[in-house]
């Protein structure tokens with residue numbers, strides 16, 4: 001079935017999944033900011049709607065914190081999947097998970113190539129942190145529009161102006177609050193929705209979930225004075241006035257172009273403004289966008305089916321050496337059993353068992369639409385960066401390999417296991433856990449990673465999944481660069497001169513390995529006709 005099958009078709013009067021808008025997005029944040037909590041809440045909203053009947057008209061019965069916790073327990077919701085699809089108000093949301101750890105990960109970067117927008121979660125007490133900034137930079141490279149969720153307003157946080165100014169100056173992004181907090185921490189009364197003039201608050205004054213949404217005429221409405229203690233209200237009005245004067249109005253185009261971020265204040269834990277966040281995503285976030293490709297970009301309304309693989313996960317089921325390739329559909333109407341052509345090899349494959357990933361279950365995907373993510377089980381034919389299409393001569397671009405920052409030589413304790421090691425390294429390289437390089441001279445493998453944690457993951461997976469005892473030693477190299485040249489003769493000269501420093505990547509692409517940055521810079525200077533690249537686009 002298609003993701004909208006259960007909920008939207010009933011609600012939307014027999015319209016088919018094709019009519020349901022898609023929002024394909026990721027959450028970017030620093031560890032501990034609340035990404036997991038927010039994800040769970042978003043999924044619960046989705047599920048709540050899918051169990052139509054339990055939840056009636058919107059706002060009729062607001063769920064309390066304990067309701068949520070009960071639902072979480074009884075349904076065993078956990079976030080283990082790389083893709084989570086849910087429906088809400090007739091819209092299909094595809095949430096792509098980015099690994100949460102602090103280490104830079106290539107996987108995260110590639111996942112962001114498959115989304116149309118992102119939510120940036122910031123801890124109200126901490127502001128912009130290192131990992132958020134890195135992920136933001138990736139979004140900026142692709143002009144991915146961002147909605148900001150300032151989380152944990154139930155706790156003592158920083159001044160809202162300070163937070164907004166930090167986003168504005170730190171990320172060079174215009175900010176526009178969609179809501180304004182009324183007090184914070186112990187003095188927290190709720191958030192005021194600037195677009196609807198509703199105050200989201202709890203009936204107990206402060207604390208507890210937002211069980212009330214009260215309509216006012218505007219922030220000066222005298223009815224506010226009847227409900228809110230004077231000192232809270234006057235501080236709120238004063239700061240709101242400053243905010244309205246100081247920040248530009250929401251400009252949908254500037255947001256979609258990636259120049260402006262609308263800001264929502266809330267709390268994932270206490271379910272403050274999570275619904276509003278979903279609404280903002282539904283109303284403002286872009287539908288599936290055209291994707292960069294050669295010879296020309298692919299638009300979602302094109303008839304032929306196209307998509308690209310942004311992630312491969314091996315060994316999801318330890319009993320079978322299965323692999324799931326995650327395909328982002330970019331155009332056309334995909335149907336199960338369809339034959340798709342792999343651009344890299346020119347081969348055609350029939351996709352018989354495509355999978356949709358929901359919060360707790362997987363289902364066969366009978367049909368899917370642009371913006372959707374399907375998992376394709378395969379035995380290693382599909383790789384990250386692959387384009388699949390209904391016979392079209394097209395290749396998606398912009399899914400990079402990154403120059404590793406840490407290089408290590410792989411030490412194999414049992415030389416009889418060399419073949420298995422090769423297999424393990426190739427598998428894991430395919431998943432993007434590591435990069436592998438084979439020096440032209442010598443027989444040892446060099447692995448390249450971008451963070452220490454990635455090395456640990458690699459070691460433990462080689463041991464657990466392939467039963468190989470291997471270690472990592474310092475490699476005689478510090479930097480790796482992909483090399484290109486317009487003139488093949490020049491490339492040949494370069495390779496001959498640097499035989500001892502040359503290696504090949506998995507696709508036999510030439511890579512120059514430098515012992516240190518001095519040598520690298522020197523070589524770059526000495527060989528102006530050779531291009532040295534920190535990333536290699538997957539062919």
Ligand code: GDP
Pocket residue numbers: 029030031032033034035036037038100151152153154155266267268269270
């Ligand atoms: P992640 O590392 O970004 O996935 O963060 P988590 O969702 O695991 O949250 C980190 C910690 O912050 C957990 O202890 C959460 O319970 C807590 N937390 C998350 N959201 C909120 C919130 O809105 N208010 C408060 N007070 N705590 C929160």
